[in-house]
Amino acid sequence: MYKAVILGTGPAGLTAAIYLARANMEPVVIEGPEPGGQLTLTTEVENYPGFEQGILGPELMETMKKQAVRFGARFERGLVTKLKSKSSSFTIVIDSMGDIEAEAVIVSTGASAKLLGIPGETEMIGNGxxxxxxxxxxxxxxxxxxxxxxxxxxxxxxxxxxxxxxxxxxxxxxxxxxxxxxxxxxxxxxxxxxxxxxxxxxxxxxxxxxxxxxxxxxxxxxxxxxxxxxxxxxAIGHRPNTSFLKDLNIVDETGYINVQPGSTHTKIPGLFACGDVQDKTYRQAITAAGTGCMAAMDCEKYLEGERILDWSQNLS
Structure with a gap:
Protein backbone atom coordinates (compact mmCIF):
# COMPACT_ATOMS: atom_id res chain seq x y z
CA MET A 1 0.00 0.00 0.00
CA TYR A 2 1.58 3.26 -1.18
CA LYS A 3 0.77 6.56 0.47
CA ALA A 4 0.41 8.57 -2.72
CA VAL A 5 0.50 7.66 -6.39
CA ILE A 6 0.70 10.32 -9.11
CA LEU A 7 -0.58 9.50 -12.58
CA GLY A 8 1.17 11.53 -15.28
CA THR A 9 4.48 13.33 -15.72
CA GLY A 10 3.69 16.71 -17.22
CA PRO A 11 4.32 19.97 -15.31
CA ALA A 12 1.40 19.24 -12.94
CA GLY A 13 2.41 15.71 -12.03
CA LEU A 14 6.10 16.52 -11.65
CA THR A 15 5.39 19.55 -9.47
CA ALA A 16 3.13 17.42 -7.27
CA ALA A 17 5.92 14.84 -7.07
CA ILE A 18 8.45 17.46 -5.98
CA TYR A 19 6.19 18.78 -3.22
CA LEU A 20 5.10 15.37 -1.92
CA ALA A 21 8.65 14.02 -1.99
CA ARG A 22 9.92 16.99 -0.01
CA ALA A 23 7.15 16.32 2.50
CA ASN A 24 8.43 12.74 2.92
CA MET A 25 5.28 11.25 1.43
CA GLU A 26 7.32 8.92 -0.81
CA PRO A 27 5.22 9.41 -3.95
CA VAL A 28 5.21 6.87 -6.76
CA VAL A 29 4.83 8.47 -10.18
CA ILE A 30 3.42 6.46 -13.07
CA GLU A 31 4.83 7.55 -16.42
CA GLY A 32 2.51 6.87 -19.33
CA PRO A 33 3.41 6.25 -22.97
CA GLU A 34 4.30 9.95 -23.45
CA PRO A 35 6.47 10.93 -20.46
CA GLY A 36 6.60 14.69 -19.97
CA GLY A 37 3.27 15.39 -21.61
CA GLN A 38 2.66 17.91 -24.36
CA LEU A 39 5.75 19.96 -23.53
CA THR A 40 7.93 17.19 -24.93
CA LEU A 41 6.48 18.14 -28.34
CA THR A 42 7.49 21.79 -27.91
CA THR A 43 10.88 22.90 -29.12
CA GLU A 44 11.30 26.24 -27.33
CA VAL A 45 9.51 27.31 -24.15
CA GLU A 46 9.95 31.02 -23.57
CA ASN A 47 7.07 31.81 -21.20
CA TYR A 48 7.99 29.60 -18.24
CA PRO A 49 9.40 31.82 -15.46
CA GLY A 50 13.03 31.44 -14.53
CA PHE A 51 14.50 30.80 -17.96
CA GLU A 52 15.50 34.15 -19.43
CA GLN A 53 16.71 32.69 -22.73
CA GLY A 54 13.99 30.05 -22.92
CA ILE A 55 14.38 26.30 -22.58
CA LEU A 56 13.57 23.28 -24.70
CA GLY A 57 10.34 21.58 -23.65
CA PRO A 58 11.89 18.11 -23.17
CA GLU A 59 14.78 19.65 -21.23
CA LEU A 60 12.38 21.43 -18.86
CA MET A 61 10.51 18.21 -18.19
CA GLU A 62 13.70 16.23 -17.62
CA THR A 63 14.95 18.90 -15.18
CA MET A 64 11.70 18.75 -13.22
CA LYS A 65 11.86 14.95 -13.10
CA LYS A 66 15.45 15.00 -11.79
CA GLN A 67 14.37 17.46 -9.11
CA ALA A 68 11.58 15.11 -8.01
CA VAL A 69 13.95 12.12 -7.97
CA ARG A 70 16.44 14.10 -5.91
CA PHE A 71 13.86 14.42 -3.13
CA GLY A 72 12.89 10.76 -3.24
CA ALA A 73 10.08 10.38 -5.78
CA ARG A 74 9.98 6.97 -7.43
CA PHE A 75 9.10 6.62 -11.12
CA GLU A 76 7.54 3.60 -12.81
CA ARG A 77 6.64 3.20 -16.49
CA GLY A 78 3.21 1.90 -17.47
CA LEU A 79 -0.22 2.70 -18.86
CA VAL A 80 -3.03 3.01 -16.32
CA THR A 81 -6.10 1.23 -17.70
CA LYS A 82 -8.44 1.56 -14.73
CA LEU A 83 -8.76 3.24 -11.35
CA LYS A 84 -10.96 1.62 -8.69
CA SER A 85 -12.14 3.38 -5.55
CA LYS A 86 -12.52 1.49 -2.27
CA SER A 87 -13.72 2.72 1.12
CA SER A 88 -10.37 4.24 2.11
CA SER A 89 -7.96 3.38 -0.69
CA PHE A 90 -7.58 2.93 -4.43
CA THR A 91 -6.61 0.14 -6.78
CA ILE A 92 -4.67 1.25 -9.85
CA VAL A 93 -4.62 -1.20 -12.75
CA ILE A 94 -1.43 -0.80 -14.81
CA ASP A 95 -0.70 -2.77 -17.96
CA SER A 96 2.97 -3.41 -17.20
CA MET A 97 2.81 -3.74 -13.39
CA GLY A 98 -0.53 -5.30 -12.58
CA ASP A 99 -2.52 -3.82 -9.68
CA ILE A 100 -1.09 -1.50 -7.05
CA GLU A 101 -2.79 0.02 -4.00
CA ALA A 102 -2.66 3.60 -2.76
CA GLU A 103 -4.15 5.64 0.06
CA ALA A 104 -4.38 8.69 -2.21
CA VAL A 105 -4.13 9.32 -5.94
CA ILE A 106 -3.35 12.46 -7.91
CA VAL A 107 -4.53 12.37 -11.51
CA SER A 108 -2.46 14.58 -13.81
CA THR A 109 -2.82 12.72 -17.09
CA GLY A 110 -3.36 15.89 -19.11
CA ALA A 111 -5.32 16.53 -22.26
CA SER A 112 -4.26 15.76 -25.79
CA ALA A 113 -4.87 18.22 -28.59
CA LYS A 114 -7.08 16.78 -31.29
CA LEU A 115 -5.18 16.48 -34.55
CA LEU A 116 -6.30 16.46 -38.16
CA GLY A 117 -4.68 13.12 -38.92
CA ILE A 118 -3.11 14.33 -42.16
CA PRO A 119 0.36 13.56 -43.61
CA GLY A 120 3.18 15.64 -42.17
CA GLU A 121 1.20 16.86 -39.17
CA THR A 122 2.80 14.95 -36.32
CA GLU A 123 6.23 15.03 -37.98
CA MET A 124 6.22 18.84 -38.11
CA ILE A 125 4.85 19.58 -34.64
CA GLY A 126 7.32 21.97 -33.08
CA ASN A 127 8.69 22.85 -36.53
CA GLY A 128 5.94 25.00 -37.97
CA ALA A 235 -7.42 24.45 -33.17
CA ILE A 236 -10.08 21.76 -33.27
CA GLY A 237 -10.25 21.06 -29.54
CA HIS A 238 -8.64 18.96 -26.83
CA ARG A 239 -9.42 15.53 -25.44
CA PRO A 240 -8.74 14.97 -21.72
CA ASN A 241 -7.02 11.67 -20.99
CA THR A 242 -9.66 10.30 -18.63
CA SER A 243 -11.01 7.16 -20.29
CA PHE A 244 -9.65 5.02 -17.43
CA LEU A 245 -11.91 6.94 -14.99
CA LYS A 246 -15.19 6.20 -16.72
CA ASP A 247 -16.60 4.13 -13.84
CA LEU A 248 -15.99 6.77 -11.15
CA ASN A 249 -18.48 9.41 -12.33
CA ILE A 250 -16.12 12.33 -11.72
CA VAL A 251 -15.87 13.82 -15.22
CA ASP A 252 -18.10 16.30 -17.03
CA GLU A 253 -19.80 15.80 -20.39
CA THR A 254 -16.58 16.65 -22.25
CA GLY A 255 -14.39 14.31 -20.20
CA TYR A 256 -12.70 16.86 -17.90
CA ILE A 257 -12.48 15.99 -14.20
CA ASN A 258 -14.74 18.00 -11.89
CA VAL A 259 -12.90 19.48 -8.92
CA GLN A 260 -14.16 21.47 -5.99
CA PRO A 261 -13.70 25.19 -6.84
CA GLY A 262 -10.50 26.59 -5.39
CA SER A 263 -9.01 23.17 -4.72
CA THR A 264 -8.00 19.95 -6.45
CA HIS A 265 -10.43 17.71 -4.56
CA THR A 266 -12.72 15.48 -6.58
CA LYS A 267 -15.94 14.22 -5.01
CA ILE A 268 -14.10 11.02 -3.99
CA PRO A 269 -12.05 11.49 -0.77
CA GLY A 270 -8.37 10.93 -1.45
CA LEU A 271 -8.63 11.46 -5.21
CA PHE A 272 -7.20 14.70 -6.58
CA ALA A 273 -6.82 16.16 -10.07
CA CYS A 274 -4.46 18.80 -11.44
CA GLY A 275 -3.21 20.19 -14.72
CA ASP A 276 -4.94 20.08 -18.08
CA VAL A 277 -7.04 17.06 -17.12
CA GLN A 278 -9.24 19.43 -15.10
CA ASP A 279 -8.49 22.73 -16.88
CA LYS A 280 -10.32 23.45 -20.12
CA THR A 281 -9.52 27.18 -20.04
CA TYR A 282 -5.83 27.99 -19.58
CA ARG A 283 -3.86 24.84 -20.43
CA GLN A 284 -0.45 26.39 -19.79
CA ALA A 285 2.64 24.81 -18.27
CA ILE A 286 2.75 27.37 -15.47
CA THR A 287 -0.92 26.96 -14.52
CA ALA A 288 -0.53 23.18 -14.62
CA ALA A 289 2.47 23.42 -12.28
CA GLY A 290 0.46 25.65 -9.95
CA THR A 291 -2.36 23.15 -9.64
CA GLY A 292 0.23 20.40 -9.17
CA CYS A 293 1.44 22.26 -6.10
CA MET A 294 -2.15 22.60 -4.90
CA ALA A 295 -2.82 18.88 -5.40
CA ALA A 296 0.26 17.90 -3.43
CA MET A 297 -0.71 20.15 -0.53
CA ASP A 298 -4.32 18.92 -0.59
CA CYS A 299 -3.09 15.33 -0.73
CA GLU A 300 -0.62 15.84 2.13
CA LYS A 301 -3.34 17.27 4.39
CA TYR A 302 -5.61 14.35 3.50
CA LEU A 303 -2.93 11.79 4.33
CA GLU A 304 -2.21 13.53 7.61
CA GLY A 305 -5.78 13.01 8.73
CA GLU A 306 -7.77 16.02 7.59
CA ARG A 307 -10.49 13.81 6.13
CA ILE A 308 -13.61 15.39 7.60
CA LEU A 309 -14.37 17.75 4.71
CA ASP A 310 -17.31 17.07 2.42
CA TRP A 311 -15.47 16.57 -0.86
CA SER A 312 -18.71 16.12 -2.79
CA GLN A 313 -19.91 19.64 -2.04
CA ASN A 314 -20.67 21.58 -5.21
CA LEU A 315 -19.72 18.59 -7.35
CA SER A 316 -22.10 16.53 -9.43
Missing part, protein backbone atom coordinates in the same frame (compact mmCIF):
# COMPACT_ATOMS: atom_id res chain seq x y z
CA UNK A 129 2.92 23.01 -36.80
CA UNK A 130 1.44 23.87 -33.40
CA UNK A 131 -1.62 23.20 -31.29
CA UNK A 132 -1.11 26.18 -28.96
CA UNK A 133 -1.20 29.77 -30.21
CA UNK A 134 -0.45 31.13 -26.74
CA UNK A 135 2.67 28.97 -26.52
CA UNK A 136 4.05 29.48 -30.02
CA UNK A 137 2.51 32.62 -31.52
CA UNK A 138 5.54 34.70 -30.62
CA UNK A 139 7.73 32.69 -33.01
CA UNK A 140 5.67 33.84 -36.00
CA UNK A 141 6.12 37.56 -35.73
CA UNK A 142 5.50 39.27 -39.11
CA UNK A 143 4.79 35.93 -40.78
CA UNK A 144 1.75 34.42 -42.48
CA UNK A 145 0.09 31.62 -40.52
CA UNK A 146 -2.89 29.33 -40.97
CA UNK A 147 -5.29 28.31 -38.25
CA UNK A 148 -7.52 25.30 -38.81
CA UNK A 149 -10.86 25.23 -37.03
CA UNK A 150 -14.24 26.87 -36.85
CA UNK A 151 -15.18 26.98 -33.17
CA UNK A 152 -14.74 29.55 -30.42
CA UNK A 153 -11.23 28.35 -29.62
CA UNK A 154 -10.15 28.75 -33.24
CA UNK A 155 -11.54 32.29 -33.41
CA UNK A 156 -9.93 33.22 -30.10
CA UNK A 157 -6.56 31.86 -31.22
CA UNK A 158 -6.88 33.55 -34.62
CA UNK A 159 -7.38 36.92 -32.92
CA UNK A 160 -4.49 36.23 -30.57
CA UNK A 161 -2.15 35.35 -33.44
CA UNK A 162 -2.80 38.71 -35.12
CA UNK A 163 -0.72 40.26 -32.34
CA UNK A 164 2.31 38.69 -34.00
CA UNK A 165 1.55 37.45 -37.51
CA UNK A 166 1.21 39.68 -40.54
CA UNK A 167 -1.77 37.61 -41.72
CA UNK A 168 -3.87 34.82 -40.19
CA UNK A 169 -5.73 32.62 -42.65
CA UNK A 170 -8.61 30.67 -41.13
CA UNK A 171 -9.25 27.33 -42.85
CA UNK A 172 -12.53 25.56 -42.14
CA UNK A 173 -14.02 22.52 -43.82
CA UNK A 174 -17.55 23.93 -43.84
CA UNK A 175 -18.95 27.14 -45.29
CA UNK A 176 -20.26 28.21 -41.87
CA UNK A 177 -18.40 28.58 -38.59
CA UNK A 178 -19.42 26.78 -35.40
CA UNK A 179 -18.22 29.65 -33.20
CA UNK A 180 -20.61 31.85 -31.27
CA UNK A 181 -21.80 35.01 -33.00
CA UNK A 182 -19.74 37.33 -30.82
CA UNK A 183 -16.56 35.36 -31.48
CA UNK A 184 -17.29 35.31 -35.21
CA UNK A 185 -17.85 39.07 -35.25
CA UNK A 186 -14.57 39.73 -33.50
CA UNK A 187 -12.70 37.63 -36.03
CA UNK A 188 -14.58 39.04 -39.02
CA UNK A 189 -13.81 42.58 -37.89
CA UNK A 190 -10.08 41.89 -37.57
CA UNK A 191 -8.41 43.12 -40.74
CA UNK A 192 -5.47 40.73 -40.32
CA UNK A 193 -7.71 37.67 -40.54
CA UNK A 194 -8.57 36.21 -43.93
CA UNK A 195 -10.74 33.21 -44.77
CA UNK A 196 -10.56 29.94 -46.68
CA UNK A 197 -13.94 28.37 -46.05
CA UNK A 198 -15.29 25.04 -47.27
CA UNK A 199 -11.79 23.60 -47.58
CA UNK A 200 -10.63 20.32 -46.10
CA UNK A 201 -6.95 19.98 -45.05
CA UNK A 202 -5.23 16.94 -46.57
CA UNK A 203 -1.52 17.50 -45.89
CA UNK A 204 1.17 19.72 -44.37
CA UNK A 205 3.48 21.23 -46.98
CA UNK A 206 7.20 21.27 -46.16
CA UNK A 207 10.48 21.97 -47.89
CA UNK A 208 12.05 19.01 -46.12
CA UNK A 209 13.04 21.05 -43.08
CA UNK A 210 10.25 23.45 -42.17
CA UNK A 211 6.54 23.97 -42.74
CA UNK A 212 5.70 26.07 -45.80
CA UNK A 213 1.94 25.69 -46.00
CA UNK A 214 -1.17 23.52 -46.06
CA UNK A 215 -2.64 21.43 -48.85
CA UNK A 216 -6.44 21.47 -48.95
CA UNK A 217 -9.32 20.26 -51.06
CA UNK A 218 -11.69 22.96 -52.25
CA UNK A 219 -15.03 21.36 -51.45
CA UNK A 220 -16.82 23.50 -54.00
CA UNK A 221 -14.63 22.64 -56.98
CA UNK A 222 -13.12 19.35 -55.77
CA UNK A 223 -9.66 20.60 -56.71
CA UNK A 224 -6.54 20.54 -54.53
CA UNK A 225 -5.03 23.87 -53.48
CA UNK A 226 -1.76 24.80 -51.79
CA UNK A 227 -2.04 27.55 -49.17
CA UNK A 228 1.32 29.16 -48.41
CA UNK A 229 2.16 29.84 -44.76
CA UNK A 230 5.07 29.84 -42.34
CA UNK A 231 3.06 28.04 -39.69
CA UNK A 232 -0.08 25.95 -39.26
CA UNK A 233 -2.02 26.04 -36.00
CA UNK A 234 -4.53 23.26 -35.36
Missing amino acids: VSTCATCDGFFFRNKRVIIVGGGDSAMEEANFLTKFASEVLVVHRRDELRASKIMQERARNNKKITWAMNRTPIGILTDGQKTIGLEVVNNDSGENENLDADGVFV
